[in-house]
Amino acid sequence: MLTNDLNIKIRRLTVKMHELVDGVMKICYTLLASLGVPVNVVAIVILSGGKCGLSICITRYLIAMATADLLVIVTYVIVWRIISYFFPGAFLFFHASCSVNLVLSRVAIEGSVWYTVTFTFDRFVAICCQILKRKYCTERTATAILSTISILVCLKNIPHYFAVEPGVFINNVPTFRVEKKSYYTEIGWVIFDWFVTASTPLIPFALILILNILTVRYIFVASRVRKQLRGRNKAENHSDPEMESRKKSAILPFTISGNLLLLWLTYLIEFVFYNVTGTDHRDYSDTEYILQQAGYILMNLSCCTNTFIYVVTQSKFRSQFLSMVKYPITSVVQLISKVKKKRICAIGVTMS
Incomplete structure (x- = not known):
């Protein structure tokens, strides 16, 4: 009897904990959508203008990354998270549309990661x-x-559409989606799951780390060699324009890739835990559930x-950004000043 009462209390606490976490998630995803859409649209507009002092090559990569990040916010954060929280009966959660959104969201997430890899390799x-540059x-x-x-x-993620089945039937209408049981047992789906696991995020993260380490090593070795060739003592403080240029050009890829690795770290820890232990998401404890949801939020924050x-x-992007922010204010001020001038002119004509 006591054991049953204890189990009931534990279940109630678990339900309350999940409700609390879901409430926090609603707030976080709403903030992510409110922030992610405008900042990525602004980035795309400014970069497309070509006035940031960046090469066309770099601009192409940055626009692709911003576009992928925007699609992540739309397909995953807004459609899957926010609409499911506030409008659970929306047509977007019919099985077919839900499965399509699953494919689109995975394409956007993986595109964002792999565009970062290609940008890091380019730098x-x-x-x-x-010589190759x-x-x-x-x-x-x-x-x-x-x-x-x-x-x-896109081709890689098409099979996800066929890997799910309706999760719930409402009035005989298939809604939501869950993975098929065969996804975890049939050899073809198991191989596909491991392929997905390796391609994102394990391989991209390994490539980003290796490329950044090699870049840092090259800059350090080249700087030391140039100092020796130029006959400089360590005590002297002479600038080397070429090395300074290389260091500055490395700042952008380092910060972008480092930011991605840092914000994906929690998700990666949960991802490894899930695959190593084989624990079902539905059997997670409160701590594991919180870790999982925190990983999702931080992963989307990277967008x-x-x-x-x-x-x-x-600096040039910053000036363009400030100009865009100031533009609505200056436009309103100019409009008000024009209206005042017209009124003054009208009063002058009336008095005359």
């Missing part, structure tokens, strides 16, 4: 491979690589931060 070549770091190459990545990511990184690290 690695620009800094560390001077002229041929590789071009607008044509960037467009070809981004197009190839986009096509591959809102790149614009702020551009503002901090790129």
Whole structure:
């Protein structure tokens, strides 16, 4: 009897904990949507203007990343999270539309990650491979690589549409989605699941770490060699314009890739825990559930931060951003001044 009462109390506490976490999630996802949509739209508009002092090659990568981040906010945060919280009966949660949104959200998330990888590799070549730089770091190459990545990511995620089945039937209408039981037992789906696991996020994270380590190592070794060739003592403080230029060009990829790794870390920890222990998400304890949901929030937060990184690290982007922010205010001020002038002129004509 006591055991049953204790189990009932534990279940009630678990339900209350999940309700509390879900309430916090609603607030967090609403804030993410309110922030993610405008900042990514602003980034796309400013970068498309081509007045940020960046090469066309870099601009292509940054626009692709901002576009993918915007699609993540729309398909995952707004459609799947916010609408499901506030409008659970919406047509978007019919099985077919829900499955399509699953594919689109996964394409957007993986595209965002892999665009970051390609951008990091492009900057690695620009800094560390001077011979290859002229041929590789071009607008044509960037467009070809981004197009190839986009096509591959889309093709890779199409099977997800067929890996799910209706989760609930409401008035004989299939709604929501859950993975099929065969997804965890049939050899084809198991291989596909491991392929998905390796492609995102394990391989991209490993590539980003390796490329950043190699870039740092190259800059450090090149700086030391140049100092020796120039006959400089360590005690002297002479600037080297070429090395300073390389260090500055490395700041942007380092901050973008480092931000991605940091904000995806919680999700990665939960991801490894889930795959190593084989624990079902439905059997998570309160702590594991909180860790899982925190990982999702931080993962989506990474889609809102790149614009702020551009503002901090790129002076010309910052000036364009400030001009865009000030534009509505200056427009209103100019409109008010014009109205005042017209009124003064009208009063002068009437008095005369």
